Amino acid sequence: MAEGHRRLVAVSNRVGPLNDEGKAGGLAVGLSDALKRRGGLWFGWSGNTSSKGTFSEAATEIEGDVALTTIDMSEEELSGFYYGYANRSLWPLLHYRLDLAEFDRQSDRIYRSVNQRFAARLSQMLEDDDLVWIHDYHFFYMGSELRQCGFRGKIGFFLHIPFCPPEIFTALPASHDIVRAMLAYDVIGFQTDTDRRNFANFCVRELGGEKLPGHRIRVGDRVVVADTFPIGIDAPGYARFAVSPEAGEHEEMVRGMVGDRLQIIGVDRMDYSKGLVERFRGFERLLEEYPENRGNVQFLQVAPLSRSELDAYVELRRELEELAGHINGRFATLEWTPLQIMTRGFTRRALAGIYRAARVCLVTPLRDGMNLVAKEYVAAQDPDDPGVLILSRFAGARSELTEALVVNPYSTDDVARALQRALTMPLEERKRRWEQMREAVFHGTAAHWCDSFLDRLENADNEADGSAAE
């Protein structure tokens, strides 16, 4: 373990990988970096299901100073906890989609029991001065369960996705239970000030809490820190990926495929929060309203399948494929297909090369905690010929990437206009905008995110008793 630091114990639904070879998402990259630097334990679900009776066994792999410990779930747990409560109730609700949220007491019960079982298992491995950091909407109850098991050390929580306004969150039957349980944490982190405010407003209006200076909240006799810690990427590492041989090969492949045309790229898990349907309509409107682009632009949407067991995701895939077919049918010629959709995954280096080959990146979620694709696209650009980022006003990344072309993703015209502007933007303006964004991405890195959260957590006692500087 690194000197001078307490052991870091991180908890997230999926664990690892610790290397940069795979297809790791944002959470894994940020955490693996912190764990490799400090040493520690990473605990979560193995990704496997096993029958009752055997699943309390934990498996541990050691890599350097990091132990990766996982446990299995039963089929019932997977369906009630992961597909049920986490992804059918909490995910849509926290993304402001009350229309898609489903609530049932069976999955509520299973969600709580998985939190309890994971906490019980983890608490056997904890030492008093460990710094425990719980991640995301799968584990809202984990902190209070660890307290029930007797753990008295520091526990922090970071929410990777948005926290919706109390007017929406109160629709969740267990909304009070969840936020009360969250008060067991010492520090609660959000991606944006909006999320932080929504949470604080819930505490005030629903639980009779009080906002204190220094982004602290008092509810009864509990004082917690609730602050904003925007997640970032390993920007220097990503910029290096973008000039690696593997990236170069992919960049060339894309350039070869598009020829003289301009490439537009979108990269998102196939999820209704990412605004893909609206984005496709915006692209269609571009071809309608600005016909000079016909035959001269190419839109590649990379959209790996996600949560395909859930109806809303099956329906989204059907709708997207139909819409892509409609747009291609309407505008394609013998030598040009305007829109291509791919569901395969790429390595991080390959993806960096694909970003670098694209003149425009469309990041138009209807709601997104942060959105790391936007930051990766910026980090991967060629400084002499950078592309243009079109960014939704509803992505957390919007607060930092102020020189992106900001759009309302619900407005087809707005998306089409921004596309036209991006495709015709002079090199000087592209460079000027990109430099601001590059600065922001290199400033707010994954390491910075980790360090500022963990510093805050280590100092949380002093803050909770009001002695921190205000």
Ligand code: ADQ
């Ligand atoms: P996600 O919703 O998964 O993350 P995002 O932040 O964009 O969204 O991260 C996606 C990651 O997956 C990126 O690193 C991207 O490169 C990678 N990826 C996507 N498609 C890929 C493909 N085909 N092949 C390889 N890699 C691919 C959640 C929240 C976000 C928040 C992050 C981190 O929803 O708002 O930014 O957590 O906190």
